[in-house]
Amino acid sequence: MHDLTFFRNNLESMRKRLAARGFDLDLDAFQDLDRKRRQAVTEAEMLKAERNAASIEISKLRKQGADTTDRQQQVRLTGDRIADLDQQVTNLDDEFRDLLSRIPNITDASVPLGRSSDDNVEVKRWGTPREFDFKPKPHWDLGPELGILDLERAAKVAGARFAVYWGMGARLERALINLMLDVHTNEHGYQEVLPPFLINSASLFGTGQLPKFAEDLFRCEGHDLWLAPTAEVPVTNLYRSETLNADQLPISLCAYTPCFRSEAGSYGRDVRGIIRQHQFQKVELVKFTKPEQSYEEHEKLTRDAEDILERLELPYRRVLLCSGDTGFSAAKTYDLEVWLPGQNDYKEISSCSNFEAFQARRAQIRTKSGKSKSEFVHTLNGSGLAAGRTWVAILENFQQSDGSIAIPKALQPYLGCDRILPNEKHY
RNA sequence: GGAGAGGUGGCUGAGUGGUCGAAAGCAGCGGUUUGCUAAACCGUCGUAGGCCUUUAAAGUCUACCGGGGGUUCGAAUCCCCCCCUCUCCGCCA
Numbered sequence: 317m318h319d320l321t322f323f324r325n326n327l328e329s330m331r332k333r334l335a336a337r338g339f340d341l342d343l344d345a346f347q348d349l350d351r352k353r354r355q356a357v358t359e360a361e362m363l364k365a366e367r368n369a370a371s372i373e374i375s376k377l378r379k380q381g382a383d384t385t386d387r388q389q390q391v392r393l394t395g396d397r398i399a400d401l402d403q404q405v406t407n408l409d410d411e412f413r414d415l416l417s418r419i420p421n422i423t424d425a426s427v428p429l430g431r432s433s434d435d436n437v438e439v440k441r442w443g444t445p446r447e448f449d450f451k452p453k454p455h456w457d458l459g460p461e462l463g464i465l466d467l468e469r470a471a472k473v474a475g476a477r478f479a480v481y482w483g484m485g486a487r488l489e490r491a492l493i494n495l496m497l498d499v500h501t502n503e504h505g506y507q508e509v510l511p512p513f514l515i516n517s518a519s520l521f522g523t524g525q526l527p528k529f530a531e532d533l534f535r536c537e538g539h540d541l542w543l544a545p546t547a548e549v550p551v552t553n554l555y556r557s558e559t560l561n562a563d564q565l566p567i568s569l570c571a572y573t574p575c576f577r578s579e580a581g582s583y584g585r586d587v588r589g590i591i592r593q594h595q596f597q598k599v600e601l602v603k604f605t606k607p608e609q610s611y612e613e614h615e616k617l618t619r620d621a622e623d624i625l626e627r628l629e630l631p632y633r634r635v636l637l638c639s640g641d642t643g644f645s646a647a648k649t650y651d652l653e654v655w656l657p658g659q660n661d662y663k664e665i666s667s668c669s670n671f672e673a674f675q676a677r678r679a680q681i682r683t684k685s686g687k688s689k690s691e692f693v694h695t696l697n698g699s700g701l702a703a704g705r706t707w708v709a710i711l712e713n714f715q716q717s718d719g720s721i722a723i724p725k726a727l728q729p730y731l732g733c734d735r736i737l738p739n740e741k742h743y
Numbered sequence: 744g745g746a747g748a749g750g751u752g753g754c755u756g757a758g759u760g761g762u763c764g765a766a767a768g769c770a771g772c773g774g775u776u777u778g779c780u781a782a783a784c785c786g787u788c789g790u791a792g793g794c795c796u797u798u799a800a801a802g803u804c805u806a807c808c809g810g811g812g813g814u815u816c817g818a819a820u821c822c823c824c825c826c827c828u829c830u831c832c833g834c835c836a
Binding site for chain 2: 360378389
């Protein structure tokens with residue numbers, strides 16, 4: 317959400333910058349609503365001042381023993397008009413807030429202009445895709461053949477876009493999560509948190525998923541609770557409505573959580589395998605920073621995510637999203653894409669964003685040092701990494717001609733072996 | 744799920760219908776005093792929104808005592824609903 321005063325004072329330039337990311341701001345609608353709201357507020361407040369004065373007057377008169385019935389009757393009428401105006405103000409406020417809360421963040425100056433993912437800019441490439449002396453298989457063949465991935469039974473138990481992992485498949489997922497958490501907490505300076513997986517509407521509003529993207533979420537019937545689509549939501553909202561001491565910033569947190577997404581509108585995309593699931597596991601990195609340090613921390617956070625890929629010896633590239641492809645709340649986003657031999661392409665495995673004050677303003681997360689006025693923090697987050705897609709990358713990149721999977725050195729202590737062989741107990 | 748207690752400013756904590764945005768204390772900030780520190784003393788000290796103003800400041804008004812509704816000329820205070828915290832009981836991993 318934008319700062320109203322700033323937005324109002326810079327309407328034309330905001331309109332242009334929003335257009336750069338493909339959002340069409342209706343200036344007339346904005347100004348009209350803004351003007352109507354201020355009119356109603358002004359009128360209601362004038363009447364309230366009048367009523368307050370009259371109440372004090374009545375109080376004095378009654379102490380003197382005067383009959384105030386008529387005066388009370390008059391004020392009562394004023395009260396009715398106030399109630400009427402207050403209702404108008406409430407309605408206009410809601411409407412205005414709704415309008416404001418659906419306007420996306422503006423992108424940073426370093427973000428290239430563009431309309432779609434075609435205009436994203438590759439800024440870096442690490443590792444060389446391996447040369448195979450046989451035709452590499454996609455994970456949806458490898459997993460079931462090894463008896464470690466079972467999509468049929470997942471469909472029975474839950475439905476399409478769910479997975480069941482057996483034996484070393486399950487252990488591989490757990491090993492990846494443990495490796496990521498250990499590296500981030502021990503070597504990158506993040507504190508681990510384990511947040512709730514169900515979250516309320518206020519939290520989703522704070523990070524920007526609501527009100528605009530409700531259809532992407534799963535909701536618990538009869539409760540104000542939703543399944544978290546990413547740990548970004550519960551972790552960023554840990555400090556909702558709080559003022560953080562500037563000396564403590566930046567605060568770096570990492571969290572393992574499952575993530576639940578309805579994937580409405582993704583029909584036909586990534587239907588094979590486990591690239592796109594209703595549930596996937598992820599280790600998330602979240603930072604709260606002072607405004608002036610957020611871009612430096614954004615680079616660091618992205619490097620922290622990349623470090624995991626490098627330890628796992630997985631070739632990847634870093635892509636800077638263009639204005640049109642950057643998400644609703646973000647000012648700047650890097651996607652990390654891992655090489656998947658089975659798809660013969662790079663595929664998103666992490667997304668690292670700087671939201672500047674956009675989420676902090678929605679979630680009321682401030683910072684204050686000494687006597688300076690409090691200001692909104694900047695929030696950042698990134699996957700470090702999506703475990704499901706890392707699982708896929710391990711299988712596809714390290715598959716052997718005999719169908720087994722070699723395990724990169726860094727992961728071996730976590731998996732307890734250097735190779736995944738066919739699961740003899742998968743019936 | 745049942746019974747009870749409670750939610751007031753950064754914190755502690757008064758306040759049961761009328762200048763209460765709210766006593767007092769602590770912390771914070773500014774100052775006086777002081778060889779330094781400490782103490783003492785004086786002052787100051789919430790947030791948001793509207794009006795005014797070129798912006799800001801100042802000024803002024805409005806709102807805010809967990810959230811929402813109601814009663815009243817007037818609500819932190821009375822009534823109703825909800826949420827949260829704590830204690831006990833039940834249930835449960």
